[in-house]
Amino acid sequence: MRSSGTSPLHGRDPLLRSLVPRLTGLTYDERSRTPREHHGDLPVVLVTGHHGMGRSAVLADLASHYRDRLPLAHVKVVPTESGALPYAPDDGAAATASTLVGVLAELVCALAPGLRRRFPVLTPGLFAVSGWERDNSEQRDATCLLHARLLRACRLADGDEDTLRHTWATAVEGRLKDAAGDGTEREREGDRDGEAVTDAVMAEYTERYGPGPARDWYGRRFPPGTDGQDPLPLLGEWFHQGGDYRDFAEQSLMAAFLHDIAASYGRLQRWNREPWPLVLLDDAHHTAGRTFLDLLLKNRALPERPDHEELVVVATRLGELPEDDDDAIRRELVDVVRSSGWERRGRAPSAGLLAVPLAPLSRDDILPLLVPDRPARPLHPYLASAVHSLTGGHPAATTVLCAAVLDATGRGAGVEPRGLLELTTKEGRAVTEVLLERLLPDRRQRDRLTLLSLARDSTAAEALAAHLRFQGPDQLPANSATDYLEDQQWQRLTSPDEPLVADMLLQTLLVHEARRTSRGVEDGRGWQEIHRFLRIHHAQRGESGEADALRHTLAAGNAETVVAALAEEFQSEQDEQAAAHWVLCLRYAATAPTPPTPPAGDWIDERTQVALGAHDGRYAELDEIERCVNRLLHALWHVSEPHAEPDPDMCKAVGEELAFLSPRHRSWHAVLGQAARSWPVAARRKRPLPIPGE
16 A cells, blocks of 8 residues: 555655565565565665654554564664663554663564564573662563563463563562572672572573573583583673673674574475564664664674574664764665665675665655645645745655645635744644654753754854853753754754754754744843844854844844844945955845744734835835835845745845845945846745855
């Protein structure tokens, strides 16, 4: 079934219907086989993209289409924030895990029933390395619940999970009491509590189920100096010792996982081309996910792989491919329609990666999302273009806006391109609020960025943060906000003279949210007060800050001051080289965000009327140059909104006013005349307005 409506899977068909079917050997939405592209050595597919690009939706869709058709595991990696281990939800959604052991355990729980295998090597290893802190009942219950799920999935025990968890915990705790003896023995053991727990867990497992082939398998991996020691308790000891010892233990667990997978496919299964398991690993940029992929890729890069499994792994990563994975193969979605284009080049682990970034939606993708079943009234003809200009094709932003458009239209309201950000969702919430919650999950940083986004760069943002007296543990609040944006993969290494928020969509949403939620001046955080502070901040820099000072003045709604400053410079400055600076200040000032309108503010949008001269009577005291600059500024302010369809009258007015000014300046006429010709064309085509001479 083809994705339709407001699905975030729009445009993902090359991945869903072409690449993954060629890796699994099963078609996407039909119960039929398809030729496999790779045999013996498969790439790990890493799907990359920012928040809201549909990474999780891709995996959820693959899970729904391939579940019950092949052995499948769907795990979401979460940050390590507590000692408690998450466990699979009851609704069939992705299981969650925060550690490598948790990821491997969830894979066993998901794959064991489909493979009809007990994972005889990995399962004892997982018990050997898992335990809990003594007297931490929450951690004990979570770990024992995971143990219970492992035992049930591997058909080592029957019964209700919770009952099995309680029975298992009681048995292990009983061993701990017997081993501790009186309080003196417990005190002497000191910090060996963790080791004592894992010893008790392993002893209980061995007595009930026996280590089977695991003891010999792990024994062959340990170096010769460990001869004579039981390898399973030793595996747990090395795991908890950390450092290089833990690296060895983790490599052993990964090797055990791949060994059990390979052993599940005998000659008959391979002959019948039974599909290998499909592992879907969401948010693999978190530590546990990255560790899993690193170990898997390292194992597959060995010159002589001990186990030739053909596990199909599709993982997602927030942001872009890390720079140190320079041996990975990168392919765009359109490039994987007929072939993955992947082949191993060298023995570096990252050579086993096939990175596929999720592409933004095109305007053609957006148009079908704006086709209601029964439109209450016709939609604006350029609404799809406006949505694309505003969102850049970002799937989450696009789907939320399109749904809001259809909801408003269904209620009989008209939607203009300039009013897209004023829309509300079906539940009545502002679209900017909903989107920012999704794109910037940390509420504290989101609220902070909403105000700091009004600053031009990080330096100005830091000054604004100090002015607003942001409180918190961070000595430099703006730096903290920048670090958060970098951590969330929105940008990299922001310098002090660059915008605090580099992503245009994010910046637009934050500025609009600041305008929408603008408070009164009494708390010092009102729209006008913030822009007044930023105007002063930039004015203190002299000529280099003039354009920014004018822009903040206009954003506060004080167009008269901006017009006066531009007109005075026009009439007093005769240096020919100053023309480009004046034009640049004019252009940049006109990019100012509009002030809040009633009821949040008192500014009335009369840019069109002013630009076309309808209100010239108000400015009878101004001379013709000042009135011309006033009309020109308001026309540019109107056409400079990035997501609005350019008004032909406004574009024409820009050219006419510049043409009027050109012959009235002795040394600037060439620069102004060139701008009069090029700016209306650029505005109509939604292109940057060129600065003559640059």
